[in-house]
Structures are given as C-alpha cells and as structure tokens.
Amino acid sequence: MAEIVREPKQKRSIEKKERIIKAGYKLFAEKGYFNTNTAEIAKEAGVSTGIVYGYFRDKRDILLEAMDIYLNNVFTPILSLLDDVTTPDFPFILSRAIEHAVNVHRTNAAMHTTLHSLFSKDEIVDARFSALEEEMTKKLSAKLVDLGYKGEHLFEKVHTVIMVVQSFAHEEVYDHHDYIDYAEMRKIVLDMLLRLF
Numbered sequence: 001m002a003e004i005v006r007e008p009k010q011k012r013s014i015e016k017k018e019r020i021i022k023a024g025y026k027l028f029a030e031k032g033y034f035n036t037n038t039a040e041i042a043k044e045a046g047v048s049t050g051i052v053y054g055y056f057r058d059k060r061d062i063l064l065e066a067m068d069i070y071l072n073n074v075f076t077p078i079l080s081l082l083d084d085v086t087t088p089d090f091p092f093i094l095s096r097a098i099e100h101a102v103n104v105h106r107t108n109a110a111m112h113t114t115l116h117s118l119f120s121k122d123e124i125v126d127a128r129f130s131a132l133e134e135e136m137t138k139k140l141s142a143k144l145v146d147l148g149y150k151g152e153h154l155f156e157k158v159h160t161v162i163m164v165v166q167s168f169a170h171e172e173v174y175d176h177h178d179y180i181d182y183a184e185m186r187k188i189v190l191d192m193l194l195r196l197f
Contacts, residue, residue, distance in 0.1 A: 017055045019045040025069050027112035033063060033118060057098035064124060070111045074104050075132055082143040090197045094190055097161065101169035109173060136162060149197075157196045164193060 023044035027036040038059050042049045056062050081097055105112060118125045136157045144154060151157070168189045174180050 006101055015171060016047055016051060020047065020050060020052055020055060021065045021069070024059070025066035026112045028063060028066060030109075032061075032114050038062075062124075063118075064128075066111075067115065067125065070108060070115065071128070071132060072109055074112075075136060077104065078136060079139055082140065083153060085147065088144055088147045088149040088197070090194055091190070092177065092193065094161065094165075094193050096184060097165050098168060098190060102163045102172050105169040105173040112172075119193070131160070151197060158197060164189060 020041060024036070024041045027044055028038055036059065038052055039049050041059065041062060042052045045052070052062075056065075063169070077100060078097070081100060083094065085093060114124060115129075118128075119129070139153055140162075141154045141158045144158070171177075171180075171185070176182075
C-alpha cells in the first residue's frame with residue numbers, strides 16, 4: 001500500500017480516480033460494503049490494485065467518495081422541489097415530496113441499504129447524513145420563506161416533514177407489509193403533514 005495518498009492533477013489520473021469511485025459505488029450497491037474488497041474494485045475500474053492504493057488508503061476512503069454520488073443522486077433533486085413553485089402550495093409540495101422520496105429510495109435501494117448498514121458503525125457516514133439533513137432543512141425552509149410562508153417554527157416543521165417522508169418511503173419501498181394499503185397510508189401521511197402548515 002502506498003504511504004502517501006496522492007490527489008491526481010492530470011486529466012488521465014483524475015479519470016482513473018473517478019473510475020475507481022464509480023466502480024466502488026457499483027460494487028458496494030450490488031454486494032454491500034463488507035462483501036466487496038479493493039481488488040474487486042480495481043478490476044471493475046480496469047486498474048491495478050496498486051493504482052487504487054495510490055489514490056485511496058483503503059476501501060472505506062472509496063466508500064466515502066462514492067457516498068457523494070449517492071447523496072447527489074438522492075438529495076439534489078429534493079432541494080430543487082420548490083424551484084418551479086411560486087406560492088407555498090403545501091398540498092402540491094408535500095405530495096410531490098412524498099412521491100419523489102419513494103422514487104428515489106426505489107431507484108437507489110441497494111446503495112441506500114449499504115449506507116444504512118454503516119450508520120451505527122461509521123461516525124463519518126452518520127455525520128454526513130446528519131449534515132445533509134441540516135442542509136436540507138435550512139435550504140427548504142429558506143425557499144418557503146422566499147415563497148412568502150410566515151409560519152412559526154419553520155425549521156422544526158420542515159425537519160419533521162423530512163423525517164416522516166423518509167420513514168414512509170422506507171416503509172413502502174423496503175418493509176412493504178402485505179396488510180398495509182400504501183395508497184391509503186400515503187393519504188394519511190399527506191393529511192398529517194398538511195396539518196403542520
């Protein structure tokens with residue numbers, strides 16, 4: 001393993017590092033973090049194991065970089081939910097947020113499961129998700145203020161929406177109990193969240 005991890009400067013080197021990150025993302029999503037090793041990531045990226053260690057100390061470093069892909073795929077669209085809204089139309093905004101959360105969890109299910117398995121084991125993974133929730137809460141709250149919303153305790157309300165919507169998405173996508181009518185549950189969740197505003 002290389003003693004000094006280098007940051008690539010040349011275009012070819014930058015592309016190699018990106019291939020390694022994307023290969024790690026793919027394998028972590030397919031096989032999980034603990035079932036993937038550095039040699040497999042190198043093979044998937046089309047580089048030698050030595051090249052991998054030239055850019056990363058270990059597979060955890062690759063995971064932390066790959067996490068950026070996941071966060072971008074999942075949360076960038078959430079932050080743009082209010083871009084084409086001109087008034088605080090909460091029935092529209094909240095139903096759209098629920099739909100988006102379910103779709104995002106469905107299309108990124110494998111990596112989501114991998115990252116969630118590391119929450120209690122990896123402080124950095126946990127801290128990055130916490131920081132992201134804070135950023136989302138503040139940015140979505142600021143957008144609502146820009147739209148003219150004047151209600152009190154906005155951070156608390158928006159953060160509650162994030163928690164409830166995420167829980168519902170987990171329930172519908174991952175847990176999916178046969179005895180639950182998810183269309184009906186979605187209406188209940190929407191009605192409950194509308195009462196906040």
